[in-house]
Amino acid sequence: MLSISDLMVEVGGKPILKGINLNIAAGEVHAIMGPNGSGKSTLANVLAGREGYDVMRGSVTYGDHDLLALTPEERAREGLFLAFQYPVEIPGVTNVYLIKEAVNAQRKHRGESELDAIDFLKLVRQKLQLVEMKEEFLHRPVNHGFSGGEKKRNEIFQMAMIEPRLAILDETDSGLDIDALKVVASGVNAMRQGDRSILLVTHYQRLLDYIEPDHVHVLADGRFVKSGDKHLARELEEHGYGWLEEQADSGAGQSAA
């Protein structure tokens, strides 16, 4: 589904990602963990197509596509979804309007007809339940005046509506209390089916108690320093990131799944 090869990325002339290799097969859940400043969010943003990142080397293949050659909207229509670390407030545009435009953009791209109003509403109600959001959320401006937890739930709601092939969750757990975390996690778990792949980016192991990854990768100073299964996350929780960063400094342990 996704294949990243020797990816080097700079921001403002400063190297952030220093040669990333990663393969995510259809249906797999991968988690990328790492300390602050290790490049986790950079990777998520580069994959979604955010401006301001300079790819110096390497390639990313998504399905049959050279991902980096696609515009952000083309990536989205091909089924790539980014749940934002900091969801953006958009005054004057209602949630329901955004989600309708987004769903129909996907459908149009796949050559399907637009959802009629009744089917759309039915789907909306079902997905709202998934993240325990009230219907009034639909008619509020996108993320405007939402609490931190509401914003994150709104991201998962959008993801559930759009039904992506590859979902990238950028620190979706940050700033959530334990109840909100459980809601978000159960929303994500409900989406875990068939060929859908998920890439979780997180600083803490906590999220992985609720969403069990197939693979865990540790990113430090722009390089993967260790990969393993879900037990790796527990080890990190116990020992912290320190011992891995030492490995990164010595240049050892470049790994890929």
Add this chain to the structure above:
Amino acid sequence: MTAQAVVDYLAAQRRLEPELPAPDLPWLMELRDGGVERLRDAGFPSLRDEDWRYTNVQSLLKEPFEMGPIGQCDVDAAFVSSTTIPSLECYRVVVVNGIPIPHLSDVTLVPDGIRVSSLADLLVSDPGRLEPYLGKSLVPDPHGFTAMNSAFLGNGLVVEIAPGQVFDKPLEIVFVASAATESTMAQPRNLVVAGKGSRLQVLARYVAIGAQRTLTNVVTEVIVDADAHLTLYQLQEESKNSFHIGGLFAKLGRGSRFDAFAITLAGGLVRNDLRVDLDGAGAEVNLRGLYLARGRQHIDNHTQIFHNEPDCISHEHYKGVLDDRARAVFHGRIVVQPDAQKTVSEQSNQNLLLSRDAEIDTKPQLEIYADDVKCAHGATVGQLDKEALFYLRSRGIAEEAAKRLLIKGFASDVLLAVSPDSLREHLLTRVETMLTD
């Protein structure tokens, strides 16, 4: 050039004066003569005038405009119906080049509580109804253009709402600029009197036939009597070759409310002067403005609110979107007089610039001479939010569509207070199509 224009227009006024209605009415002569003197003494405004620093009227003055022929109307019912707003139920009156046209209007359908008359007719048949109001809200004329309107004062529309009468259905006035020959000008003088406790919504639309060079130099005087509630939507939809100088002067009585919308979607050079006097305790005014400009359009909104009595409220909220080489001016002056204790006043002007060459000059201005007041004001100028744009694109929405969505979202809150729904939807759609073209 300015001096020559003054000479030309004064000569035109002298030629036309004998034909103007009620030429011998003393108070009316005084009003017209006052306009003539003011125009002669002050001339037309130039960039040297503080209130016109950013609005150059040389292109307007370089070739004279002529008053359209009186009593001729080349506008037909087909044109009028082509400009109507779909599904908006309203009473309609059509004014062509400043002259109300009965056969294009639904005057017979207007209910008894609203009297709609031609100013020319009323000046002859019952001038006593006009004398207490006409010209009273703009003494002296603030600049050469309003002075010229007073000098040529002859026709326009008079709307009188009887005390206590409440109407849900709006009154639509369509002002058509129709240039049979090049450089036609219209100078309607309108008067709206909302009687005590009455309530009405008025939609004034300015449209043009074709894209000839036209000048609409309009003055509208508004009196909102005690406890009345008047809403006035002013919608500018003329052509890119239209010059529009609009003056709106309103006086508000005790406990009354006036909601005014200035929505500018077209016009080559548009200058709106708006002055509201809160003359009765507990009066409230809500001003909303929206201007969208492209190409080389120039839109100047110059507003003044005078808090003259205690316990009055004013809210003013103007927003603009400028593209290409368009230029806009916002000058919002709020004066709180010594007697106006317990004033609540809030003003904002927000602008979105879509191009490097677009320009906004914004000047919020508060003058407070009372000590127990609550006032706030501010202005912002910005570009499209890049984060928001990326967010929308990451949801599969194409860049152009995402930009339109953000601009519409930015503009839409000005229109949220518009009612009925059909009018609001029409305006939102107009905003969106304007951005799509």
